Amino acid sequence: MWTAVIVCLCFVTAFVLASLVEYWVHRLMHASPQLKISERHREHHRKNDGQGVLWEFLDYVKGTAIAMGLMFFVSWQAGLAWMLGALAFAAFSSYAHQLQHENPTKCFWMKMPVHYVHHKYGMWHHNFGLAVDWWDHVFGTYKAVDWLTEEELNQPERGLLALRWW
Numbered sequence: 001m002w003t004a005v006i007v008c009l010c011f012v013t014a015f016v017l018a019s020l021v022e023y024w025v026h027r028l029m030h031a032s033p034q035l036k037i038s039e040r041h042r043e044h045h046r047k048n049d050g051q052g053v054l055w056e057f058l059d060y061v062k063g064t065a066i067a068m069g070l071m072f073f074v075s076w077q078a079g080l081a082w083m084l085g086a087l088a089f090a091a092f093s094s095y096a097h098q099l100q101h102e103n104p105t106k107c108f109w110m111k112m113p114v115h116y117v118h119h120k121y122g123m124w125h126h127n128f129g130l131a132v133d134w135w136d137h138v139f140g141t142y143k144a145v146d147w148l149t150e151e152e153l154n155q156p157e158r159g160l161l162a163l164r165w166w
Helices: 002-031 036-047 053-073 076-102 114-120 134-138
Strands: none
Touching: 002 053, 002 076, 002 134, 053 076, 076 114
8 A cells, every 4th residue: 555655656756856847947048148058948948849759858858867767766656656756757858859849739638838939939038837837836937828820720720730850
């Protein structure tokens, strides 16, 4: 019984913590232009395009591989649940990021697709979330705009999976 509870807690905690790390890393990219990763991020803003779901996912995994393994020092069950929670968020965030670049009206889990708006309106100080908008609300960086314009309304109808995967 307790093992199942701990496993679930590890999975959920890793998922939520990964979203927090994503928020702060993205925010840091905007705050400090001297960081090496910031040049790549500026290029991302210039192109306003995602890499494809698979390549986004691989970037997440490369950047967090050490943190994914930490809970294995507690137990293999906790480690596996922690790693799966982090991988689940990496997969979800990679998908959400690509979706917001290609088909933002399909981000049904957010009132406003914050990453899409972040790019569309050049919000260098707002809307840092990629997959979720929770942390923008918590840290006061959420900035609502009327984002659904003719541009979005006139896009051809596409399904939730119709995007670049690699």
